[in-house]
Amino acid sequence: MTRGLVLAIETSCDETAAAVVAEGKHVLSSVVSSQVDIHARYGGVVPEVASRAHVDLITPVIAQTLIEAGIEHHDLDLVAATRGPGLIGSLLVGVSAAKSLALVWDKPFIGVNHLEGHLYSSFLEEPDLELPMIILLVSGGHTMLVSMDEHLTYRVLGQTLDDAAGEAYDKVARYLGLGYPGGPIIDKLATSGQAKISFPRPMIGEGYDFSFSGLKTAVINYVRKNPDELDENIAASFQEAVVDVLVTKTIRAAKDQNAVGVCIGGGVAANSRLREAILDACPKEGLKPFIPSRSYCTDNAAMIGAAAWRRFQHDGPSNLATGADPNLRIPE
Amino acid sequence: MLILGIESSTPQVGCAIGGHEGVLASAHSSRGKRHAENLTPQIEFVCEQARVELQEISVVAVDIGPGLYTGLRVGITSAISIAFGLNVPMIGVTSLDLVAYPVRHCHKLIVAAIDARRDEIFHANYRQVPGGIQRISEPLVTSPEDLSAELLASNDEVQLVGDGAIRYADYFKDLKRVDLAEPGLAFPSASSLVQLAHAKALREDFIKPSELKPLYLRKPDALEIDKQKRRVDR
Ligand SMILES: [Zn+2]
Numbered sequence: 001m002t003r004g005l006v007l008a009i010e011t012s013c014d015e016t017a018a019a020v021v022a023e024g025k026h027v028l029s030s031v032v033s034s035q036v037d038i039h040a041r042y043g044g045v046v047p048e049v050a051s052r053a054h055v056d057l058i059t060p061v062i063a064q065t066l067i068e069a070g071i072e073h074h075d076l077d078l079v080a081a082t083r084g085p086g087l088i089g090s091l092l093v094g095v096s097a098a099k100s101l102a103l104v105w106d107k108p109f110i111g112v113n114h115l116e117g118h119l120y121s122s123f124l125e126e127p128d129l130e131l132p133m134i135i136l137l138v139s140g141g142h143t144m145l146v147s148m149d150e151h152l153t154y155r156v157l158g159q160t161l162d163d164a165a166g167e168a169y170d171k172v173a174r175y176l177g178l179g180y181p182g183g184p185i186i187d188k189l190a191t192s193g194q195a196k197i198s199f200p201r202p203m204i205g206e207g208y209d210f211s212f213s214g215l216k217t218a219v220i221n222y223v224r225k226n227p228d229e230l231d232e233n234i235a236a237s238f239q240e241a242v243v244d245v246l247v248t249k250t251i252r253a254a255k256d257q258n259a260v261g262v263c264i265g266g267g268v269a270a271n272s273r274l275r276e277a278i279l280d281a282c283p284k285e286g287l288k289p290f291i292p293s294r295s296y297c298t299d300n301a302a303m304i305g306a307a308a309w310r311r312f313q314h315d316g317p318s319n320l321a322t323g324a325d326p327n328l329r330i331p332e
Numbered sequence: 333m334l335i336l337g338i339e340s341s342t343p344q345v346g347c348a349i350g351g352h353e354g355v356l357a358s359a360h361s362s363r364g365k366r367h368a369e370n371l372t373p374q375i376e377f378v379c380e381q382a383r384v385e386l387q388e389i390s391v392v393a394v395d396i397g398p399g400l401y402t403g404l405r406v407g408i409t410s411a412i413s414i415a416f417g418l419n420v421p422m423i424g425v426t427s428l429d430l431v432a433y434p435v436r437h438c439h440k441l442i443v444a445a446i447d448a449r450r451d452e453i454f455h456a457n458y459r460q461v462p463g464g465i466q467r468i469s470e471p472l473v474t475s476p477e478d479l480s481a482e483l484l485a486s487n488d489e490v491q492l493v494g495d496g497a498i499r500y501a502d503y504f505k506d507l508k509r510v511d512l513a514e515p516g517l518a519f520p521s522a523s524s525l526v527q528l529a530h531a532k533a534l535r536e537d538f539i540k541p542s543e544l545k546p547l548y549l550r551k552p553d554a555l556e557i558d559k560q561k562r563r564v565d566r
Contacts, residue, residue: 049552052552055408055409058409058412058413059413059541062413089401096371096406099368099410100375100409100410100417101416103372103375104414104417104418106387320373321373322369323366323368323369
């Protein structure tokens with residue numbers, strides 16, 4: 001019999017997700033029901049719309065993940081849910097579902113930090129990754145460089161001072177009238193364009209913090225002055241600037257901190273140019289790159305299951321009076 | 333038959349357990365914005381007090397709203413999850429029915445009114461019928477002015493009940509023929525829920541967890557969509 005079976009639930013933003021993970025590393029099933037089509041109408045995630053969809057989707061998604069894993073609830077050892085950071089109304093749906101199931105199935109419950117989930121996504125495919133490593137966490141809500149020195153021990157080296165990288169993608173895509181979400185659209189468009197416009201690389205030489213607001217403004221100003229420039233070229237040039245900043249800082253951090261390797265996580269880590277650039281840059285500096293599958297970069301519950309099992313081994317279960325915390329930070 | 337009832341559509345959150353013998357145990361708290369923190373321990377507590385195992389529950393009843401969305405979703409998600417986890421049927425009751433229930437012995441027109449925030453009220457009308465009361469209007473959302481004008485225009489003696497009536501008491505207190513119920517009856521009670529659900533359970537008026545839908549009565553908020561757009565456009 002498999003041991004250490006975790007049912008994990010993730011509802012921090014606009015994906016309703018559940019997974020069954022064994023011992024924090026073997027994914028038995030991972031179901032993600034995306035609301036992206038619903039939110040595309042509004043050009044972004046509308047919290048109330050997201051929360052309503054989570055209520056409708058939560059039990060069907062959990063039922064499906066149990067079926068796909070081929071297990072019964074008796075087999076579970078732990079029920080986990082993301083408790084923050086994220087949208088409060090969305091988080092509460094996942095936390096309420098997980099606590100209720102833990103109660104009726106008489107299993108321990110644990111509340112998980114979504115960011116810690118992203119940091120652990122790499123271990124789903126590479127359980128023996130060597131530490132210390134530098135993790136670049138990039139999504140619509142976060143842009144940060146984290147040093148994982150040991151398991152469950154982190155230092156946040158830098159983060160964005162304004163827009164998250166994913167937010168910059170969304171805003172540029174919206175300005176160009178390309179739709180939502182911006183990341184995949186710009187990524188696709190960039191493949192048929194040339195990165196010939198030299199957009200600024202904000203703060204590329206300074207520290208580990210990021211700033212993407214100025215880059216977004218530079219792109220918008222350029223488009224105003226050059227209305228005939230092809231969207232493909234703008235997309236490729238903008239993406240090159242973002243990736244250049246992300247990769248330069250990540251590699252510098254890894255060298256400065258004497259890290260063994262580099263990982264990426266978060267929705268923007270699904271970006272093909274970023275993945276390519278990390279794979280390219282690391283060997284030149286003697287660093288081991290690890291790039292998780294795209295489905296483990298974007299929000300998913302398998303990564304929550306991975307972090308949940310690690311945390312549970314270390315801290316034990318959470319209290320059933322646990323609520324959601326929309327502003328939870330990476331535990332340092 | 334054992335029924336677990338959960339209500340969470342106002343600043344209060346509560347649950348109760350009961351069945352043929354009536355309500356065996358109940359718990360309520362109303363510190364606001366702590367529905368998720370309070371509800372799970374409350375469920376554990378009422379089971380202990382009623383000396384039943386949660387696994388013995390045969391029906392999960394839930395307040396489906398209307399009410400304050402975030403709290404409402406905590407109760408509904410918990411109820412759906414428990415019913416799913418135990419593989420038992422559900423019964424949905426509106427929050428307005430729950431607020432009207434304790435004043436069911438009154439002969440007047442009963443108007444249940446729950447605070448919808450943003451200067452609005454969720455409300456519905458009830459009449460006495462043999463053996464209880466019956467809702468005679470669909471739950472609606474309206475402004476307190478409009479509700480007060482409607483009450484003024486009717487010829488009925490009215491019993492107004494619920495936290496909406498209390499919050500907007502200024503609109504109602506000078507109306508002739510309108511009585512405001514005491515603040516102790518302002519919130520839906522989980523005990524009322526179990527009693528109402530028991531009657532429905534005897535008629536096998538059940539639904540599946542997947543069929544249960546919250547009663548929001550408002551579209552996802554145009555205001556919020558504007559706010560979100562501004563945030564992204566900043
Ligand atoms: Zn995320």
